[in-house]
Amino acid sequence: MTTTCPRQWMDDQLRLGQTLCLILDSEGELVARQALLSPHDLERYSCIYSQTPISDLANAGPFIFLIDNPGDARLKPLLDEPERNWGWLASIRHGDLPALTRHWRERLIIGTRPHRALYRFHDNRVLGRALAHLPEEARPEYLGPAISVCYWQGGQWNVAHNPAPGEYPLPADPGWLNVPVSDDRAMAILHSNNYRYLWAKHHEELRRLSQRQDPSTWLTEQLSYAQQWGWTDPEQVRFLVIRKLTEAEASIINNWAPHEGEAPQVHYERLFNEAKFWAGEGSL
Template sequence: MTDSFPRHWMADQQRSGHSLCLILDSENERDIRQLLLNSSQFEQYVSVYEGTDIADLADAGPFIFTLDQPGDGRIDQLLKHPQRDWGWLASLQKGDLPKLIKHWHERLLIGMRPHQALYRFHDNRVLARALEQLSAETYPPYLGPAVSVCYWDGADWKTANNPAPDSYPVPSDPLWLRTPVHPSQANEILRINAHRYLLAEHVKAYADLAELHDPDVWLRDRLSQADAWGWHEPQQLEFLLVQSLQAPAYTLAAHWQVRAGETPAEHFERVYVLRGVMP
């Protein structure tokens, strides 16, 4: 797959006097991240989640790297394989990286405690979906200090130019949050939020689990089970996760299985009542 489009965009932006940066999905591109970390100066990268309420997710969260040259060979594999959905590119006015970090820090969490969701701004699919729904005049509060962005929309490379790059307060009703969420993105957001919850409220039990199981695999399995049972409410998910952590050998007893003709609500009510009666 050709990388000429993003390379030309990068060259045009640099000729216009702008800085180039890479917004990288760190969790899925650890080898590239390590390459960039090993070959960048300290001031040339930022772990976006560091210093926020979700700092515990920093290692799996996005990093932003500044790039000196449009032909930077360190990102060859990213540009040649955009279908890996590794993130996107942005250009900034010189010295505006701190403004960009602050901009996304203010937009990371959606909703009110204790059921806040995490906005995956670094996912090119999320960015593409938002920009598709927004009109150009409504880009500024979303893109903030970014002058221009270049991203893969799932089928082709696209760019979007910000008509008024600057710092903006978060609107009371952000237009980009009205964008329909793809099911795969909803599942990823749910997994991340469940992980955050267990780290915050049940860290010892979660750490003990890690001695026997891969926590990520275990968590995905629990969430798949909740989906199969039709348990989608926060109370139901929390109950399943906590009880699974506390179950002998992390295996739920036989009475947890759904019965014939039982609705999700009836199923939940039955096992919720029985939790204090049966081992």
């Protein structure tokens, strides 16, 4: 990996005959997304979440745009403020946008039911950590058709090249899913995933909550409880945040705290059954 100026990298890739792509986190960059969408036809961009099991989240998911001109004024706000972590740049062969789209769609959903999650490939921080961890010979399976990528990481622009661009099947044990994550980063990912889920599935409840307090701060508090209680299973965390959200105005469970010496799973099952009982769906 090397450092560079993104505009210089784009110029170099164009001189080599490559096509430029912008991978954009559209949820956090709606203005940039709409500006890039307006003059494009369907062959000039792809919405990654569409035509997948999470198509209902497509409007909040990542987009890939083909870029013709490094000097495009619509790119300037992004390139001038990379600390917004809006995504990253890639170069591909002419006509490879469908292949790049397929590549990332195949790598979107990780884990098995009921412990499935979304892999945020479009986050430049996720990409940067994976590339720092993977050996060069593992890059092709990760980057797929991307020939070269340019991304913001650690306060500077970095470039990584793919030694063998192409289409590869998803490996049985993807190395990029075994990247060590700090505790702070793990909590940030957990917060982001749950926040997106709540806005997609419980928008009205979250909107009502926002009239009384900041939803992001509220979610941080709930995840802190889960951490204190040893609730690490996604099913446990999801139960906590959904139940707390839906009961924000009238609580069913009076005491969420664990009993003395109560194991995390026993604590969870007790509260889960109590919630079902008060909802008329089971017995204690």
